[in-house]
Amino acid sequence: MAEPPTTPLLYEHPLSSYAQKVKIALREKGVAFRAELPEDFGTGQTGTPFAAANPRAEVPVLIDGEARVFESTVIMEYVEERWPDPPLLPREPAARAFARMTEDVCDTQYEAVNWGFGEVLWFRRAAGGLADRLRAQAAEQTRALQDWLAERLGGADWFGGDRFGWADAAAAPMVNRSVHYGLGPPAGGPLARWHARIKERPSIAETFAEFEGAAARMAASAELYKTGGRRREYRDHRLEWMVKSGGIEVVLAGLRDNNIRFPWPEASR
Structure with missing residues (x-):
């Protein structure tokens, strides 16, 4: 058997x-x-x-x-x-490429902006004028990314057209985190309507509820990252975001205090 x-x-x-x-x-x-x-x-x-x-x-x-x-x-x-059913990727090659490109921008540029904002909000990597500058940079870049997503969405209900798909799953956590930060898309616009629409799906409602529960506990665990008990990973687009947005001293402080890390394999200290 x-x-x-x-x-x-x-x-x-x-x-x-x-x-x-x-x-x-x-x-x-x-x-x-x-x-x-x-x-x-x-x-x-x-x-x-x-x-x-x-x-x-x-x-x-x-x-x-x-x-x-x-x-x-x-x-x-x-x-x-x-598990091919129901499919998340469309069948047509051009539509598949559209979905994958949307995912790639969300996974790289958008995630890095959200992550950088969280470094200031949750992990208090910067204070005073530096924190203000980093938050302002994150807000400006978030608007640019949301404008790009709104243009790709157009008048459709979903990024895949008439059905929920791969690009929607990729974009949902990014846009929702911006909403959590108070940097959500303009009310009444296509991306805001899309965000309201996806929250009605059981798969996303459950996932977002888990996110909100963890976010409510984030302040308590942030101290672990300040002491080096845990280290935040500064990789590729995240590191690029912090440097280009004016936070090089945040990176240097993290190296000094040994409370950040880089991807495997790490260099010996």
């Missing part, structure tokens, strides 16, 4: 926009899964199941039987192929 299939495990953090994207996809497809915040998340520990599954020590990671899949876009592709 064949053994029953195991329930996939998702290593995640409810605040991670990348993890939210994957959870939305799984829920849209009706895939039952277990969500777990790794105890060693952000600590740099090795020799743990989480570190073994992803040497980068980043969430999300999907464990499905023998498969160990990290990097949110690769996980999305795995989910689409493993």
Whole structure:
């Protein structure tokens, strides 16, 4: 007799926009899964199941039987192929490229702006005039990104046209975090109407509720990152955002205090 299939495990953090994207996809497809915040998340520990599954020590990671899949876009592709119904990617090559480009901008430029704003709001990396400048930069760049998304959405209900899809799952956590920060799209505009529409979907309502619950507890855990108990990852577009927006001294302070990290493999100190 064949053994029953195991329930996939998702290593995640409810605040991670990348993890939210994957959870939305799984829920849209009706895939039952277990969500777990790794105890060693952000600590740099090795020799743990989480570190073994992803040497980068980043969430999300999907464990499905023998498969160990990290990097949110690769996980999305795995989910689409493993559980093809209902499909999130459209069939036409041009429409697929449209969805993937939308996801890529959200995962790179948009996530970095949201992350940088959170460094000031939650983790108090800057104060006074520097904090004001970084918040102003984040607000200005958020408007530019939302204008770009609104133009891509046009008059359609969804980024995929007449049905919810891949690009909607990717954009939803980014725009919702901006709303949480008070940087939401203009009221009555296409992106604001889209945001109101997606919140009605059960997959997104559940994911957003988890985000809000974790955000309410963020101030209490922020001290761990100031003391070095955990270290925030300054990688690629995040590091670029902080430098180009005027926060180079934030990076230098993090290096001095050893409460930031760079991607694996890290340089010896």
